[in-house]
Structures are given as structure tokens and as C-alpha cells.
Amino acid sequence: VKSDGRSGFHVFEDEMRSRAQDRNRLVNELRASVARGEFELHYQPICEAESLRPRSAEALVRWRHPTRGLLYPDEFIGVAEDSGLMEALGRWTLERACADAASWPAELRVAVNLSPAQFRGGLLFDSIIGVLMKTGLPPHRLELEVTESMLLQDREENLLLFRRLKDLGITFALDDFGVGYASLGSVVSFPFDKLKIDRSFTSELPGKPASRAVVASIMTLARGLDVEVTAEGVETMEQLAYLRGQGIDSVQGYLLGRPAPFGPLERARAVVGCK
Ligand code: C2E
Ligand code: CA
Ligand code: CA
Numbered sequence: 001v002k003s004d005g006r007s008g009f010h011v012f013e014d015e016m017r018s019r020a021q022d023r024n025r026l027v028n029e030l031r032a033s034v035a036r037g038e039f040e041l042h043y044q045p046i047c048e049a050e051s052l053r054p055r056s057a058e059a060l061v062r063w064r065h066p067t068r069g070l071l072y073p074d075e076f077i078g079v080a081e082d083s084g085l086m087e088a089l090g091r092w093t094l095e096r097a098c099a100d101a102a103s104w105p106a107e108l109r110v111a112v113n114l115s116p117a118q119f120r121g122g123l124l125f126d127s128i129i130g131v132l133m134k135t136g137l138p139p140h141r142l143e144l145e146v147t148e149s150m151l152l153q154d155r156e157e158n159l160l161l162f163r164r165l166k167d168l169g170i171t172f173a174l175d176d177f178g179v180g181y182a183s184l185g186s187v188v189s190f191p192f193d194k195l196k197i198d199r200s201f202t203s204e205l206p207g208k209p210a211s212r213a214v215v216a217s218i219m220t221l222a223r224g225l226d227v228e229v230t231a232e233g234v235e236t237m238e239q240l241a242y243l244r245g246q247g248i249d250s251v252q253g254y255l256l257g258r259p260a261p262f263g264p265l266e267r268a269r270a271v272v273g274c275k
């Protein structure tokens, strides 16, 4: 409580005002950075569970902020979504990722996260075709990661978009599987190639019975649907061993490699194996 004699309400009002100002400043900085392309992609390997050979790398965006250094998506993706900047940032990300991947070994694919704004925009199909033509990346080397919440608005339209992209050879992964609120039926009616088990479950393996049950049921579901499963957030050998025992297809996490800029050295290492 402040001792300047002003009421709690005024203190609250001041706080709200300065928070709104902070946000406005962030939106303006973000707009300028999107125009100047002040972002970087870091890549994290996704490895085949038995051999630990990298099969793909997930592109994770970072903001090279003019004064605050490198910012992580949690600090700006939400703001970008709400301020209408995500479509432009998403397009930049997709193009950068495909251009990078075009110079990798041919067996290494790239996984790109899509945002709800990109889905809603209606321009996704054309912009993906454009990016593939421009970068020369073969469509089968691109995987798109989506979350369930972004599919269920305009469901029929999205299903059509999905099918058209899949016809090109692009694959789809359902991200953060298990944490959403959508009904199982409506999600699995989309022709996914892969389910990604959320880190919140992986991190509690193998000790926590509830997480073991979730993982086991995702594995059963995936076999029934004939889709692959990737576990995210694998940090320990125990987690890796447990997931291998469950028949997991691929693994991603700090144990295998942290997200990092993808330079020539990594490019060479990618052919040899994770870590
Ligand atoms: P996500 O798609 O679930 O990405 C995985 C996040 O988990 C990444 O955080 C990654 O750095 C982190 N991670 C990976 N392995 C481990 C691990 O073993 N332990 C721990 N503690 N964390 C691990 P990051 O890069 O901060 O990204 C956060 C989220 O931001 C992503 O979650 C994704 O939803 C979103 N995001 C990132 N890049 C993009 C993008 O280009 N476009 C869109 N639309 N969203 C993005
Ligand atoms: Ca992802
Ligand atoms: Ca994820």
C-alpha cells in the first residue's frame, strides 16, 4: 500500500495505464522488427528413438530485440497474435525455415509451427506454394505443426486446406497433444501424420502413474490411427528408456540437443547423429 494518501483505486488505475503503455511500446517495436526482419530461427533436432539419428529439426523463432537482446516466443507470440502481426511474422518464419532446410542434407526435414492467425488468414495455401517454389524445398521435407484449437473453427474449411497441402506431400503434426480441450473425435478426424506428446507429460515420466497412463493411451491411439508419435521435452536417459519401451518413434528434448542456430558444423553433425 502506498503512503502518498491516494486511494487503492488510483494506484490500480496507474498500474493499468502503465501496463497498457508497456504493451503499446512492445507492439510498436514488434511492428518495426517485423518490417526489418529482426528475428532468428533456432533449430532443435527430432531424432529417431532407437538410432538417435536426426530425422528433422523444429524451427523455433527468437526476436533479436534492438535493446533487450534475444527474446523467446513466450514474450512476443501472444502480442503478435493479438496485434495482427503474426501473419507477417509467420510468413517470414516459414520462408526462412524452408530456405535454411533447402541447404541441409536431403534426408533431414524441417518442422514449422503454424499460428492460429496464419490459419484464419485464408492465404496459407498460396503462401506455402510460393515459399516452396522460391526456396526450392521439396514439399515432402516440410512438416507443419498445428494445435487442436486452431483447427476447429471453420472445421470444414480447414479440413479441405489440410487435404490440399497433404496432396502436395507436406505432413502434419499435432502439437502439444493431450493438453487441449477439443474432443478426441474431432481432432483425430484430421489426417495427421504425427502426434507430439506434450512436455508436461514427458517431464513426469517414468515416476508419475497418471503421465504413464496418458503416454500409454496416446501410443495405443496412434497405433490404431497409424500415425507416428514424437515425445517432446525429453531431458533424461530414464525418460528416453521408458519411451523406447513404449515403442515411441522419435524424441526431442534437451537430452538430444537444445535449440540452436543451425550452422555448417551442425549441418555436418546432423548426418552423423544427435548430440
Ligand atoms: P512448442 O512448439 O511446444 O516448442 C517446444 C518448446 O519447448 C520450445 O520452447 C523448446 O525450446 C522447448 N523445449 C524443447 N526441449 C525441451 C526440454 O527438454 N526441456 C524444456 N524445459 N524445454 C524444451 P520455445 O522455443 O521457447 O517456444 C515456445 C513456444 O512458442 C513453442 O512451443 C511454440 O508454441 C511457440 N513458437 C515457437 N516458434 C514459433 C513459430 O515460429 N511460430 C509459431 N506460431 N509459434 C512458435
Ligand atoms: Ca511445436
Ligand atoms: Ca509442442
Ligand code: CA
Pocket: 176, 198, 199, 232
Ligand atoms: Ca509444448
